[in-house]
Amino acid sequence: MTTPELDFPVTLLSRPYWEAAAEGRLIAPRCNHCNRFFFAPEIACTHCFSTDWSWTEVAGQGELYSYSVIHRAPQPGMPTPYVLAAIDLPEGFAMFAHVVDCPLDKLACGLPVEVDFRPLHDGRIAPVFKPRQTVS
Amino acid sequence: MASVSAGLSMASARDPVVVGVYVSEQARSLPGRTSHDLLLECVKGAIADAGVDRRDIDGVALEWPGPGGAPGDSASWAPYFGAPLKWVESHFMDTTGVRGVLKAGAAIQAGLCDTVIIGSGRAGPFNTTGAAVGSGMGLEWIDPYGASTMAYFALVARRHMHQFGTTPEQMAHVAAVIRNHGRLNPEATLHGGPEITIGDILASPMIADPLHRLDCCLMNEGGHALILTTAERARDLDVKGVRVAGGAMEFAQGNYINPPLYRDVRSLGQAAIQRAFGMAGLTVADVDVFCMYDPCSFEVLRQFEMLGLCGEGEGGDFVSGDRLTLNGDCPTNLDGGMLAGSWTGTSQLTGKVIEGVRQLRGGLGDRQVKDAEVAIVTNAGSGAQHLETLVLTGATA
Numbered sequence: 001m002t003t004p005e006l007d008f009p010v011t012l013l014s015r016p017y018w019e020a021a022a023e024g025r026l027i028a029p030r031c032n033h034c035n036r037f038f039f040a041p042e043i044a045c046t047h048c049f050s051t052d053w054s055w056t057e058v059a060g061q062g063e064l065y066s067y068s069v070i071h072r073a074p075q076p077g078m079p080t081p082y083v084l085a086a087i088d089l090p091e092g093f094a095m096f097a098h099v100v101d102c103p104l105d106k107l108a109c110g111l112p113v114e115v116d117f118r119p120l121h122d123g124r125i126a127p128v129f130k131p132r133q134t135v136s
Numbered sequence: 137m138a139s140v141s142a143g144l145s146m147a148s149a150r151d152p153v154v155v156g157v158y159v160s161e162q163a164r165s166l167p168g169r170t171s172h173d174l175l176l177e178c179v180k181g182a183i184a185d186a187g188v189d190r191r192d193i194d195g196v197a198l199e200w201p202g203p204g205g206a207p208g209d210s211a212s213w214a215p216y217f218g219a220p221l222k223w224v225e226s227h228f229m230d231t232t233g234v235r236g237v238l239k240a241g242a243a244i245q246a247g248l249c250d251t252v253i254i255g256s257g258r259a260g261p262f263n264t265t266g267a268a269v270g271s272g273m274g275l276e277w278i279d280p281y282g283a284s285t286m287a288y289f290a291l292v293a294r295r296h297m298h299q300f301g302t303t304p305e306q307m308a309h310v311a312a313v314i315r316n317h318g319r320l321n322p323e324a325t326l327h328g329g330p331e332i333t334i335g336d337i338l339a340s341p342m343i344a345d346p347l348h349r350l351d352c353c354l355m356n357e358g359g360h361a362l363i364l365t366t367a368e369r370a371r372d373l374d375v376k377g378v379r380v381a382g383g384a385m386e387f388a389q390g391n392y393i394n395p396p397l398y399r400d401v402r403s404l405g406q407a408a409i410q411r412a413f414g415m416a417g418l419t420v421a422d423v424d425v426f427c428m429y430d431p432c433s434f435e436v437l438r439q440f441e442m443l444g445l446c447g448e449g450e451g452g453d454f455v456s457g458d459r460l461t462l463n464g465d466c467p468t469n470l471d472g473g474m475l476a477g478s479w480t481g482t483s484q485l486t487g488k489v490i491e492g493v494r495q496l497r498g499g500l501g502d503r504q505v506k507d508a509e510v511a512i513v514t515n516a517g518s519g520a521q522h523l524e525t526l527v528l529t530g531a532t533a
Contacts, residue, residue, distance in 0.1 A: 008280070009274060009276060009279075010276070011276065014276060039394065040276075040277050040393055040394060065295065065395075065397060066291040066292070066294045066295040066298070066395075066397070066398065067291070067294060068287050068290035068291055068294055068344045068345050068346075068347075069342070069344075069345040070282060070284070070287055070343075070344050070345070071341065071342045071343060071344070071345070072284070072286075072341075072343045072344070072349075073282050073284070074282055074283075074284035074285075074287075075279070075282065078282045082282065084281055084282065084283055084287050084290075084291070084344075085291075085395075086291050086395035086396070086397055094394065094395055094397055095394070095395070096277060096278070096281045096283055096394070096395045097281065098281060108298075109294065109295060109298035109299075110298075120280050120281070121282075122279075122280060124280060126280055126281075
């Protein structure tokens with residue numbers, strides 16, 4: 001088993017998340033005691049305090065809960081504008097992400113989105129979301 | 137107001153009373169100044185304002201900016217006060233603002249100490265990268281996506297717009313009113329500037345949609361300090377004391393980890409507000425002066441919904457017209473708040489308390505609320521994941 005070098009800050013808790021992202025998989029912590037997802041990774045399940053949890057792959061089919069087109073990046077090196085979003089996932093958690101491949105005038109709360117994986121400004125491959133291609 | 141007078145007459149000997157305040161110069165840059173020398177100025181200023189001797193101070197919640205000493209350790213200030221201290225508080229969120237006042241007040245009431253100084257300030261970079269809080273502290277889930285502090289508020293504002301039809305014009309109105317208040321305050325960064333219109337706000341560059349540059353507070357250097365003592369000691373001082381009649385805090389989640397979701401934020405702070413008024417024996421209807429945390433226009437609008445002065449989703453309509461001005465029934469941030477004044481990292485939290493204290497002392501000229509007896513102060517943050525509040529009342533008779 002290889003352990004890829006990650007040249008950005010990660011913790012022991014989060015390393016598997018970024019490694020999975022680099023392989024094109026979205027994973028999240030799921031409690032083995034209460035079976036609920038939580039995010040971001042914590043030492044224990046935030047629903048029931050159990051420390052028995054596992055990284056679990058999720059479908060990556062979500063909804064745009066809210067968004068902001070950012071014109072002033074908080075740090076140098078980030079091309080603007082970019083779309084910062086709060087993504088709701090049906091597995092039962094929400095996460096930060098960027099929205100890509102979406103004309104700005106099509107952005108709307110509730111927009112169905114699906115995960116993709118793209119490099120961010122610091123080079124890391126990260127989960128991002130784009131409008132869902134097929135609406136079921 | 138009869139209820140207020142009743143509340144004051146019940147003040148017990150150890151009830152915490154604010155007796156000294158000080159605001160340093162605030163500007164985008166204060167060349168030649170250091171955080172340490174700004175804080176020294178604030179400490180001396182607050183002591184002079186209160187008319188106490190530095191040796192009377194036996195509790196310290198002052199940011200310790202160094203150089204030297206353990207980072208942030210307030211005990212490093214002990215030699216400046218000429219005697220062993222009886223109490224310190226060191227965390228950077230507890231050496232300022234409502235949290236600082238509530239914790240120091242509790243220590244005073246418990247008899248751990250009698251007179252506490254609270255303060256913080258900043259000149260030069262806030263942290264090693266020079267970036268704003270929330271953008272340069274090595275925040276693992278924030279930095280990669282560029283989730284700035286204003287982006288946090290923007291995500292909440294956007295969802296509020298989606299659910300309730302709140303408009304950029306309604307938010308801009310809040311920003312224009314508060315920024316124009318600053319034109320009358322000699323200490324405000326925008327003092328004496330031109331009148332600002334809703335059109336000016338909307339024409340300013342977008343920062344984090346829907347928040348324009350002029351919807352956002354001013355990022356500055358500067359410091360603030362205040363002194364609290366017992367009601368008993370306050371009666372012996374020349375200065376008019378302002379009583380901390382009630383207060384409370386509310387925390388939803390840690391800052392800068394996950395996105396703020398409107399469904400969680402909603403009226404966050406309402407439970408704290410109810411506890412604070414309950415403690416004071418007052419209601420929001422008794423409030424004469426509103427010192428609301430204003431990192432951006434939208435958060436002020438949300439806080440009026442939180443206060444219960446209007447229904448959820450009605451904040452946009454509620455804040456319209458003259459309501460937030462000296463002529464309205466909710467005079468808000470008459471000092472210009474942070475929108476026309478200052479965000480310095482942490483000391484603006486104390487600034488909110490100071491304006492409430494000053495309004496209750498009286499004598500503020502053309503921004504004075506007539507016969508002000510009750511002020512509400514809020515501190516909040518990160519979109520908002522937390523809210524702290526004080527109910528201040530005048531006189532300690």
